[in-house]
Amino acid sequence: MGLPDFMKYKDKFTPKEFVEKIQRIAKRAGAKMVYGALILFYTLDSDKVSVKDKAIIIGALGYLISPLDAIPDAIPLAGLSDDLAVLIYVIHKVWGEVSEEVKLKAKAKLTQWFEEDEIKEADNLFLEDPNQGPV
Structure with missing residues (x-):
């Protein structure tokens, strides 16, 4: 299964909707997923990020908060796996x-x-060497 076209979600994203969705799914999604979403959300404010990369981030965050997913969020365990991917x-x-x-x-x-103890789950999102990128 390929990745979705991120840009089709660009109109579904607003900072307010993002925060509301994250608050609703935080416990179910787990600290690792929420941490990843927050990393992307806060990276949007960086002047080091290209417009192209910001568009991809907005698409990914829009996909996260969109009720339309490849795998519906309501499906236990698997429902948020596409969002995390x-x-x-x-x-x-x-x-x-x-x-x-x-x-x-x-x-x-x-x-x-x-x-x-739940926050420690987010620690394994990244390797010790930041030059190697996230795990």
């Missing part, structure tokens, strides 16, 4: 442009929605 794909693409400040901001936001 899209997020990971885009994180790999823009990883070199993700600042330490963005990572810290995303981790700080996780503390509002998750317990400390």
Whole structure:
């Protein structure tokens, strides 16, 4: 199965809708997925990110909050797997442009929605060597 056309979701994304959706699915999605989404969301503010990469990020976040998915979110376990796959794909693409400040901001936001032991789940999203990109 190929990745979706990210740009068809560009009109479904607003920062408010993104935050509302993430809050609704946070516990079900898990800290790893939420952390990835927050990384992309906060990366949008970076002046180091090209317009092309910002468009891809917006498409991925739009796909995440869209009620129309390749695998419906309501399906237990599998429902969010396509969303996570899209997020990971885009994180790999823009990883070199993700600042330490963005990572810290995303981790700080996780503390509002998750317990400390749940936040550790997000740690395995990235390798120790940031030049190698996320796991």
